[in-house]
Amino acid sequence: MKKLLLGDEAIAQGALDAGLSGVYAYPGTPSTEITEYIQNSPLAESRNVHRRWLVNEKTAMEEALGMSFMGKRAMVCMKHVGLNVCADPFVNSAMTGTNGGLVVLVADDPSMHSSQDEQDSRFYGKFAMIPMFEPSNQQEAYDMMADAFDFSEKVHLPVLMRVTTRMAHSRAVVETVDVPREENKLNYNARAKDWVLLPAFARKRNAFVTGQQAMLEQEAADSIYNKYIDAPNHSLGVIASGIAFNYLNECYPDGCPYPVLKISRYPLPKELVRRMTAACDAVLVAEEGQPFIEEAVRGIMPGDAMIKGRLTGELPRTGELNPDLMRRALGLPCMEGFAPCEDVVPRPPALCNGCGHRDVYAALNEVLEEYPDARVFGDIGCYTLGFLPPYNAIHSCVDMGASITMAKGAADAGQWPAVAVIGDSTFTHSGMTGLLDAINEQADITVIISDNLTTAMTGGQDSAGTNKFEAICRGLGVDEEHLKVVVPLPKNMAEIKETIRREIEYHGLSVIIPRRECMQTLKRHLKQQKK
CATH class of the missing domain: 3.40.50.970 (Thiamin diphosphate (ThDP)-binding fold, Pyr/PP domains)
Structure with missing residues (x-):
């Protein structure tokens, strides 16, 4: 079945089709439409999926943990600054682990369209030592939900799924499954010694989670969402994450002449990064948000490849990316656009009449x-x-x-x-x-x-x-x-x-x-x- 969906709607439909039992959220742009879509879904109504708004992101995270404890699949939705509010249970959820699949969906807001800052949630994921997914288009956003829930249950860790404003609020045709997955049955497999974070137990769990990191990285390297696409011209290589990979494809509709490493799953696959930095004279890192990958690449690269990106000025240090910025960074001429109209007077936001x-x-x-x-x-x-x-x-x-x-x-x-x-x-x-x-x-x-x-x-x-x-x-x-x-x-x-x-x-x-x-x-x- 094909549907025209916002990125947020693709995520919501993907979660429902993956057997979601509860969405827990506080409204925050650009994540709000995910929960609203589920609230209006006939499937969610027929299955009595939990879908009410909550007091804040901390209570949402903790309630979703409770559903996961009982073996069912839960999703927490928030904007990036909401992750600050639920940081305590979020970070500790790696220590407790999961029973039912748990996806923490965070929508970042580069360019601060409706936010106080440009916080990049990938730093939280790395800090908490949990796997992360970052879709490059709406179809991936849909497909990743099932994979994220499956992976969460496989490794008994929550999964952070990160999107940005442009991904959340743009539309594309998405192919969905015909038959949604059934919800998980209630089970009692959660082990109290993992979920009671007394220091004696938490120290053992911390050692276990730390020991999982090599496996998580290998899973990312082998993932269908991370791709190394070779090309004959090795004067430059491009590492593109999330929606930046879409922008790269817009710059080269007939195929990029340089090797490309697409990153949509973390931990960062070091073996793929090293392959590119060893083979190319220079590497451009294109990512939405802060220079998360760019800083990591500098620490793991072999050879003398020149690393370019936000830190070196080829891409702007702040604000969201777009195809024109990518073209400029790649040395391509920018597309002709419309000149700004001098007759349009800026209108700052204002309180509604009668408010x-x-x-x-x-x-x-x-x-x-x-x-x-x-x-x-x-x-x-x-x-x-x-x-x-x-x-x-x-x-x-x-x-x-x-x-x-x-x-x-x-x-x-x-x-x-x-x-x-x-x-x-x-x-x-x-x-x-x-x-x-x-x-x-x-x-x-x-x-x-x-x-x-x-x-x-x-x-x-x-x-x-x-x-x-x-x-x-x-x-x-x-x-x-x-x-x-x-x-x-x-x-x-x-x-x-x-x-x-x-x-x-x-x-x-x-x-x-x-x-x-x-x-x-x-x-x-x-x-x-x-x-």
């Missing part, structure tokens, strides 16, 4: 005119756009949940007033623990949980704490007198401003929850009601 965050910032700014030294600590979400004109309302945005903890740290330093602005989904993702710290020390901060009843920035997915925030705050210990709920509408502006002013003047921990539904999800709900 409740607009009313929150308008009220906050007006109140803070009375406090010239005020500092507002922002967070990750649509409301981060409050930094831009016309609001210019926040002074920081670092990572998920940092608004509350940074406001507390600033208050510890003597700052007053210190205000934290955090969204509903971000609060349940990473804000609750920081709020507990602030409560325990009665930090002199005002926390605004701007609740639009959804995870709006990534498309309106369910928010884990919807209709629970007052109960969560009370349970953590927020004083009832300083837990306020307001409705952010222009007609309520006087009430909102008075609430903010009163809570700033209270020298202790206070929480204000402005609540109004996101305009985008409201439009969808109204359309559904008309049907």
